Amino acid sequence: MSDFLKHECGIAAVRLRKPLAYYKDRYGTALWGFNKLFLLMEKQHNRGQDGIGIGCGKIGMPLGEPYMFRRRSSEKDALSYVFRKEMKSYHKMVRKGRFDPNDPADVKRHFDFGGEILIGHLRYGTSGDFEEGSCHPYLRRSNWPTRTLMVMGNFNMTNTGQLNRALIDRGQHPVFGTDTQTVLEEIGFHLDEEHTDLYRELRDKGVDGSEIPELISERLDIVDLVRRSAASWDGGYAICGVVGNGDMFAMRDPHGIRPCHLLVTEDVIAFASERVPLMTVFEASEEDVRSIDPGTVVTIKADGSMAEAPFAEVGQVKPCSFERIYFSRGNDPEIYRERKAMGAALVPQVVEAIGGAVEKAVFSFIPNTAETAWYGLMDGLRMHRRQQVRERITRAMADGTLDEDLLDDLIMRNWPRGEKIAHKDIKMRTFIAQEKGRDQLVSHVYDITYGMVEEGDALVALDDSIVRGTTLKKSILKILTRTNPRKIVVCSTAPQIRYPDCYGIDMSELGKFIAFQAAVALHRKAGRQSLLDEIYDDCRREMAKPLAEMTNAVTRVYEAFSDDQISEEISRMVTPEECDWKGEVQVVFQTIANLHAAIGKPCGDWYFTGDYPTAGGYATVNAAYIRWYDGVGGRSYDLPL
Template identity: 45%
Template sequence: MSDEIKHECGLAFIRLRKPFSYYLQKYGTVMYGLNKLYLLMEKQHNRGQDGAGIAAVKLNTEPGYPFLYRTRSNAQQPIADIFFKLGQELKELEKYQPDIKQHPGLMKGHLPFMGELLLGHLRYGTQGKNNVEFCHPFIKRDLLPGKNLALAGNFNLVNTEELFDLINIDPGEFQKQSDLAAMMEVVHHFLSKEDDKQPNAANVVNVLKKATPLFDGGYTIGGLIGNGDSFVMRDAHGIRPAYYYIDDEVIVAASERAAIRTSFNVGENEVLELMPGNALVVSGNGDYVIEQVLEPKERRACSFERIYFSRGSDEKIYRERIALGYHLSKRVLEDISYDLKNTIFSYIPNTAEVAFYGLVKGMEDYLNQIKIQRILSWGNDVTEEKLQEMVTRKIRQEKIAIKDVKLRTFITEDASRNEMVQHVYDITYGTVQKNEDTLVVIDDSIVRGTTLKESIVRMLARLKPKKIIVVSSAPQIRYPDCYGIDMSKLGDFIAFRAAIELLKERGMEAELNKLYEQCKELQRTNQLHTENIVKGVYKPFTPEEISLKIAELITPKEIDIPVQVIYQTIEDLHDSCPTNLGDWYFTGNYPTPGGNRVVNKAFINYMDGKNVRGY
């Protein structure tokens, strides 16, 4: 992706179902659970680089001894930092007893994170600051084991203020900045009430049935309870992803299927999707149930998971990204006037590579049809030379754009910073026939367009192509996200800025004020959640008109090479990713009322000149 946007977070959950001695005997290590947790987190490293944290619960500890542990890091490599420190603790133990790893009981007693219940989290900061205090898991401690809770998740909530009000808590400055703090207070509130009824044996399903209907947002959450119970739960729309694997040795859950498959070396069909509204609840004795906690609603699983966020090593996601590129091939062919001889195809590294393969496959299918038609049209007039020329004709592919080091500059003035941004990408010289070749580059999505304008288009223009076509495997991003991706400022979106420019050019600025007044009236009557007023900004224009304006906006003034932008259609997106139909950032059709409230608030902020988040 050319423009970096905040990813969803990642969750890793492990419940060991055998004694530590079992793993020592079978796998040669009592560290089996921690090793797998490390793997599970590293295989989801793409999901969070602002920080990480782990929690562990030990079963059957002696009264008075600690049983819940938690550590977090916001170091540059937070996962490595956490597990390096765990390794150092083990080395200290080995100084006094070199063979301690051969004694499961001693290891459990002396190594803090040798727990049967493990919870890991990778954080991308979508709300709050990137201080270590904001890293998951959060914990609540109590003298009673059954009221101790560690909680982590992949989510954003848009009703945190209401949640604090519901349980009569006046949040502190820290809590106001964290939706996990609100979720923690609500879950713990109902856990404590249940534990009062049955000390150390609270009904976890009942807790979730009371707490989760209050959450407005998309979420997958994992929790460890001090009495040995644990759970993983997914929202009713299935907005955030969740997968699990169970055998007689372990119960595992994570945000990505491929992470579980790789870490535990199991087949695709052995890793199951936790369905919307369902919870995986594991009791202290290792038994489990899959329980429907919330009535499932219309499935609106996030399509960005398939386009960009999740690793493409999952075979289904890989095929879907191929399809995204393939669907764009017909429109690209039309726009290059079917001139494959003078067109070079490339991609913006590194995440658009798979969609690029799909785009090229579409071109190859067309070229093969042409080859067959031409050869058949020759009849008997076939020569070896003509046949050789025809069958060796190929789609021209080059690695044009190269992502260089991630530049971090101390320079603050705009002119110097823009000069540095230009060099985030480099180009491969000598690949383009000057003024003859059209250059087609595919990106997975275009958010702000800043890097395209300040870096990529400038660099591509140095090759002097006849034309530059930027292809997006995602549709136009028009609306904020509030369910896990930090895209909440309308002014950041180049599609929104393009629509605003078109309104101004056509003397329709009064329409903006009209929409603003509608939003303010809804705000005054506490009805911001009832409809998406911002759809009116785009209503006067076709997608093609907005694409033309976007192309204009991403073209630096000094560049005289024509630049065009082609976007995926909503219909082709859904056809390519049939199980992930969540498209609110493209269509404005939010799955929960909180989404409408966020988009309308973001529009009010934009009109008021406030550069703040919409929630």
């Protein structure tokens, strides 16, 4: 998307189903699992640029030997940095004769990541610091393996303040900053409780102390642990955890907001945020990989036994539609088809915007992630033109006017022309402090292909979504005007983004949305500031209600206007002011109905409709309006203590 937007993190996990010796014999290396983890993370590198972390759990280590390991980094190119560093350490120990690389047992004992459980996280931070300490996985150590816990996830909790309050009420001392710490401590608390209960029961029965750890490990109920931990969570999440004894779990929120996929083969049980990395890395078919059901936890005990069970009542299933529009890599067969369908669905609006003159228009896309939808748009335009030709030929045959000249005219004229007009040249750094200087830099992020737009042509540019409109106005449209088209039509495959997200996307400040700005501007032009004041009072009343009773008071901002009226105001707002070009800008948005039709299955649309899947969403949107009205920036979720 032209407006840079941070989004969901990525997770990857590999649980080997055989001893390391098996992988050495079959694949030539005891580090087969470690290598697969790297590939799974590399194939999801788009999901995290702020840092990475990896973890390893070793099953059945002798007493006195470490069994849980972690590395994290927020360095530039952290993924390559961490794995390169670990392999450098591996080869250094081999050269020094510390262990035999051909002996899997030796590798497991001496190399930190020579274990059966390997997990990795790619972080796009929406809270906390952007340093190594904020990277997953988070680790909670104990000298009891069944109380040692490592957790990572792709999630945002809307009620972190409330969760921290619960920790404090128990007598704990949480360290504020991220919801990750809260999740870790909540699971850790219930893990401690269950461990203590089992220990006392076994001790009181007279079981010998040396036998107690194994019995606790066998009886540890991970599903019940997850169920109790998640009882008060409000948000979207895909969370993976490893217990020191070798138990493991992966869970997905009850509304299926965050994605989590599962692959099971004879060699491995693997998890990832996206499906295609699992298919590619393990050479699996599309049918082999499936999503974890909403409200379900997959558990793998230390002995390798796997089970799936519900941990919460499933709500209305609303997977994040931005996964389909933009975030997930487009080589997933489903997502590829859906993005093409999104582009095709825009054809009627595009044809109307250019006055039906397809022969006098050039069709392009910005940025590269919109390319797949552009293919769909071009296919749709060709079908539109074929239908026109068919109808004209049918009429000509009926009235006897069909001849070679008419056929040549129909066949050769008015076919859609697709060109790559804009190229992202460099990634600009805003190292110039003055706003004017910074804007000049931003205006050179893209370069254009000259000579493709002819005199009198309209230029149609397809974008994934339009959030703030800043890049459109300050950069893209200024660049596109250099081609001197008669009109520029910017098409968004996503509908108008009107409401904040609180489940993973860094998109919670209401006042920054161009659709909200447009609606507010229309109200003020019409002298309806009093309505905006009333909505503020409504939001404050909503925030005084119990969380479960809140509604979205911000919908009133948009009720007075049609989608087209808001689009027209957006078009006016993003039109460049400081250029000599005299043409017209029109911004066209996908309809919500067409988005649902393109995806073809349940999808979340709260950022378009204000219909949130959890109670915390309604608290977020009302708080966001209050913050905007009061002139306060920052996140509008993480409700206060």
